[in-house]
Amino acid sequence: MAATEQGFVVIGAQSTLFSITNLRTMETIERGQYPVAIGEDIFATHQIEPDTVDTLVAALAAIARVFADYGVTKLSVVGSHSFYEAHNAQFVRDQILSRTGWQLQPLTLSQESFYRTQAVLAKFPNFSAVTQDGTLLIDISSGSVELTAFTQGEFGFSRNLSIGPLRVFEVMSDLQRSVPNYVAVMRDYIDSRLVDFMRLLPKDIHYPNLVLMGSALSMFETLIPTGDVTVETDSEGLALIYHEVTHASDQYLSDQYDLTPTQTAQVLPTVLLVYRLVQVLKSSRLWISNLKLIDGLEINTAVAANSPAVTIDPTKEILISAQNLSERYQVDIKHRDSTVTFALQLFDRLRRLHGLGRRERLLLQIAATVNDIGSYVDTHKHYEHSDYIIQASELMGLTAAEQRMVATIARYHSSDTPQTDLSDLRELNSRRRLVIAKLSALLRVADSLDASRQQKIQKIRVSVQPTRVLLSATANDDVALEKWTLRRKGQFFAAVFGLPIELKGRTRV
Structure with missing residues (x-):
């Protein structure tokens, strides 16, 4: 079987669906479903009963035989949000792993919404x-x-x-x-x-x-x-x-x-x-x-594999979702857009310093978009309010871990700072803690560049020097407040990247 062909399994409330898809052409090689109604258990008793688990495992074993017949080795196996509503979902997930060898990946409601939207955009x-x-x-x-x-x-x-x-x-x-x-x-x-x-x-x-x-x-x-x-x-x-x-x-x-x-x-x-x-x-x-959730899962995987058969932009709906959230909580739109622009410019021009990729860039853009929503509750310690609002909201297309990361980055964009050893982020793995630190440091700098909320700085040049990172700004007014703010908030940047960051402003007459 060609390397471009992948198997997909979605465990839903009423049935377990599977497909084999050529990601390069989006041709469906095989598709089917097994009527395993775990939802009847979940919505009635909040548990997936042992007999239902046995039926589900039998269905997965049958699907595994189909995959083996086609020579499919690359798989994506997900459980819908309904599956994880069961109080014993983690136990059942472990039983599936031990009895089939398949690691079941969870989906949040926002991910499911994202995948279905992708299916419609691509196939309707x-x-x-x-x-x-x-x-x-x-x-x-x-x-x-x-x-x-x-x-x-x-x-x-x-x-x-x-x-x-x-x-x-x-x-x-x-x-x-x-x-x-x-x-x-x-x-x-x-x-x-x-x-x-x-x-x-x-x-x-x-x-x-x-x-x-x-x-x-x-x-x-x-x-x-x-x-x-x-x-x-x-x-x-x-x-x-x-x-x-x-x-x-x-x-x-x-x-x-x-x-x-x-x-x-x-x-x-x-x-x-x-x-x-x-x-x-x-x-x-x-x-x-x-069209179903599995169609969107196929589309999203094909996009990640740079399939020529899929031309939709996978990030567009995610960013609109973040913008909608920021507008619902009445953020300062001009400051938001200025912060997003500076954050992305810093990310792009400091790639050799941070070593992060496209997905992390997207997380920074989302965090820069929603970091001030906590001010709707109270401007005092608004970053704390931003944290819990983001975690409780539906941000389309993000995994649960990514949403937690965005909330934490937003929390640390202001005066609150994570501990130098990141020990206060132990619930996240070491790689995610490091990504949070790097993106928080970049967002703190970007936010500082519009400290006056007057968009004084029109553009910046970024220069990485042996002993510092120098930002050269072209502004329409005095940027003394921005320089002072950056001296304070830039200390975390220096701790993370090992170089101090300075702002040099030139006022355009």
Whole structure:
């Protein structure tokens, strides 16, 4: 098997999916799934039961035989966020490792959102043209719903809600036999969870288009012709489905759409959610897509491998997500942009000094974008507030460790300084601690260059000399405050890189 072909496995709430993909051409060599419904255990008891673990391991063993038949040796095996909601998830993860030899990688909600968005950007037909008008991507998995807004062909923002259909069914199952108006109660429950998302939508943008995708769309997927990625319908077509589902028995739905009992239980909450969004947003066009999380995982891996078959920019949505977070907390936009510019210039011109790569550059750019959001809570020790807000937020596309790193870099961009031996960062491994120190040092310098918040410095030249790093600034005003600030905040730069850093300013007349 060619080195460009890789195996992928995604353990989701309802099934375990696998694929073999040629990363150079994005050709799917093999794809399939095993119906292992760990979500039934998780949402009912918060545990993955031993019998379910045995079934999951058997499915993974079968997938391993398929990979072996194709000669696939390079694998990516991930567990969805739903998997890690189980209280015994770490124990199950260890059992999978010991019984299959596969190391299961966790996904955060923001990573899942990122991968699904990548799948749509790369594979949805004419997506750029569709999203010129307001478009809402609705990804429905068993445990959660990801709502992602696009307008004028660009990503807007994303929000995850814990109203996946299987979760809703488990939460409300005791009501089904005790209330006469079960559909109305479930509708009210879903509406109550949509309130926060609707509040975030820009008031001046209409969303006529909805794109529906996800692992919980068993009934909708029967409407997609074999070989197609998407099918288009309208609000009237959805209204007919809504009328059918709200008046049909579970047995009828199961027989009509060839659904398992678990899939049948999710039909009503799924249709209710989509129908309510169509009504509230006054949407007129609906696309149903069979794209899934595994498609985005393939795309992202291909991008990392510099595949010529994928042309999307993998960082664009990540940076927009960070900018949205900074604007939500009303940072000083001009200072933010100035700090980002200086931080990236320092990173690029001091590569031989820090030895870091593209991913670390992205983390610095994100940290420079969001480092001041804590001022929304209190300007006093705002860096501490920035730390916990970032950790509690959804930054699209970052791993849990990377989000922790960004939060820590933001914390140390101001007067708070990590201990010289980095002993206060022991929860992170030694490499990540060193990266945090280097990026924090660069961000402290960048922030100092606009200490007055007046953008006095138009450009800088960076010179690495035997005994110092010299910044030569061209400014439109006196930069005495910036020099004084850098003398204080630049001490950590000297500790990390072994060279003091100085600012020399030249005022442009």
